[in-house]
Amino acid sequence: MTIRFDKLGVVIAAIAAYAALVAPFATFRANRIVPGEARSVLEALPTAVGPLLLAIVIVGALIALLKTPLVLRLAASVVALIALAILIGIAGSFLTPAGNTFARISPASGFWLLIFAFTLLLADVLTRLNLSPWARVGVLVVAALAIGLLLISGQWNSLSILKEYANRADSFWAEGSKHVTLALGSLAAAVIVGLPLGILCHRVEKLRAGVLNVLNIIQTIPSIALFGLLIAPLGWVAAHVPGAAALGIRGIGTAPAFVALFLYSLLPVVANTVVGLAGVPRAANDAARGMGMTDRQRLFGVEFPLAFPVILTGIRIVLVQNIGLATIAALIGGGGFGVFVFQGVGQTAMDLVLLGAVPTVALAFAAAIILDAVIEMTATKRRVETA
């Protein structure tokens, strides 16, 4: 029997080998802002555990390297990821000197590369398994539950990022809910305004180019500038329009961030509505009219359902984009996870940056997976023929 190598496996095994044997597994710092000292896998983990992790990594890398059945590859990637997740917590408690509350342990490049290598393997397996939309959401839920369980169990409490969290637990959730409110609220507003606007642009051809051009130009204004530019008009509104201030409209804070995100969101929603409606087969539209549907019946019964997957794609773009852009709201006092990112950059405390960045990425990632699944579910049954 000849041994056959998996091409992607070669890449994975190379990354894993470098990460496990050469790169540092964890960083030890005497306090939160001094430069760190590197600790290898064997140094970072108790006597018996270090070699165990190395063994798991080597077996996992070998399974990736050779042409092996998908189930085995799936098992290898999941086992390796779980082991890494648990052991980084053990490294945290192991490296923290007893009773020392200043020392900071954070995962180092070796750990991140190992995570990357086995996530790559897992992603490859999941892609090849060609999971149904429901199954993909299921995998996401299981992963979220596993991470939640690890967080609740306190397994990671000795890690630096969670120490940053422990100091800010209250504001973390407050900023988090602000972040989600900003991203989802501006999306909702953009859908409420953008859908009718898109329908209007579809029906009135003269309007189309103008509206889309204006929205295009808004997109070219850098986000931090747009946030800043809205401060003045909203401040004026708050001061001069009776009741506006009571509604929470202020020059600084959430209001300009909300308006800016809303403006950025309009283009994808409007453009995709127009494209989706334009993509409705002419014959179906003609038949609908020929059979005596009123304009309204045609819009809701034929055009809208057929354009729906394309419109949803626009909404997906907006949601993922908004979750990312909402971090910038912190610059103008709008809150959100960006608060931690910019505080961290200011204090050169990278763990604080992570405390803001990791949940943002996780949110965007989850939003993308869920919406992709929804789009696929709506699109499969409504497949539009290209005739």
Next chain:
Amino acid sequence: MKAWLPSLLRLLLVVLLVAFVTNPGWFQPLLKPLTENGAPAIYNQGSLLTLTFLHLRTVLIATVAATIVAVALAILVTRPAGAEFLPLSRSLVNIGQTFPPVAVLALAVPAVGFGEKPTLIALFLYGLLPIFENALTGLTTLPANVMEAARGAGMTGWQRLTKVELPLSAPIILGGIRLSVVISLATATIGSTVAAKTLGEVIIAGLLSNNLAFVLQGGLIVAALAVLIYDGLSAIERYTARRMGQETA
């Protein structure tokens, strides 16, 4: 009568932009009403011209690097030898887009320090995605009969790539580069939060000192650059598409 109007507007924008970055003093009366308590109306902590130049240089370097890597990767995964990577590369591109630029920027700082480098990394990573995605679309949706004819004419794999596949997908790849540049122009401003020398510096200075004139001039220069570059690249794209006998959408 309408045909020359866009060209005229474009020319006007170019003239205004050049005038503003070279002689910002001329525009002081326009921006003065936006300031309070006698604050300066024109950015005074550096030359706008230099910042514009540095801004463009950062975007250019990142885009060139991203184009080379993205197109090379797309070519790799569309060859028979790299076909195994195609589905995975698609998922990775999808996942990659969920990383907010601010996060990429902030996370690059510990690895490379403050300044231009983290900005370049963030722009590079962020610029990769649209170019890769478009290159992939271009290379995988070539008309089957043309590819068949190229094989039938006895072209080698390399000849097919350089003489048929790349020229035919050039308009779509250019479209990706255009998207990437526009995103990068805006994203580069965020680089100034980690001390990169870009036009973001002007905007952030404005935000910190509550000087709306700064925010406006920084934002408008970037927006004008983006509109002009977007337009220019669109024109090149239409020209190549016509050369390739494709309809312009």
Next chain:
Amino acid sequence: MIEIEGITKRYDETTVVDDVSMVIEPRTIAVIVGTSGSGKTTLLRMINRLVEPTAGIIKLDGKDNRSLPGYELRRSIGYAIQGHGLFPHRTVAQNIATVPVLLGWDKARIKARVDELMTLYQLDPEAYGPRYPHELSGGQQQRVGVARALAAEPNVLLMDEPFGALDPIIRNKAQEDLLAIQKRFGTTIILVTHDMEEAVHMGDKIAVMDAGKLVQYAKPAEILAKPASAFVETLVGASEKPFRLLSLGRVSDAVEKGTAEGEAIPGDASQRDALAELLWSGRPALPVKGEDGKPLGRVTVDGLVKRAARPA
């Protein structure tokens, strides 16, 4: 009865349909033939007011078609188009039920009607009803398209190149099905096509259109025998004329007394088929049998050739 009186459609300066008048008798099939751009589709679409005429009146059973709002008028008229225009997001059963639902029929009646039509079109309601259009073959999609047009039992059915996207064998079958259903329901059908063969085969009367004008409106035999203009002559195809003429007649109408050798040809076959069989087998005569299989007589090459000659 459909009365089209002096109907004209202009877009800016171009006249697409120019002062067309014609009467379509109830329970007949009228075929509108013409090249693309002749205005035939526009004429059809003015009957159910998908296009509003610039001038002229169209009356359905004596009533001006503008006496109702457009959408209500269209619910009472069947409409089937090339490429069928099925709604890709609705099942076959939902597609067929479109107009009955718009008219507010009760569920039981809709289901009964959908099942009836699907059975009529040889589609098992249980198996095909819940499927989506893209899961059907081209021929099946076309049948669903026509079934949908007939769902609300319209007296009038408008068809725009309904068989245009089908391959020849399926097209023949679809044409036969339509003729059978027209006989059964007595629907008045107006069908647009660019295919003279189809027009001669399907039409009780043929309307030839050219550059927006109605050039000739007559029975197929007359169109073939006395084309009103050089244009009609070209459309008919000079070399095809005798064969098209023969294809209009049944063998039973050309039977002569006497017997002949060989396999008998059924009396309801077309005279064109009989001539083809005679020429191909090199025989001077063929026996003819009736529906019950009893011999009716024979057809001869000479007899058929006389019938293919230009009528006086």
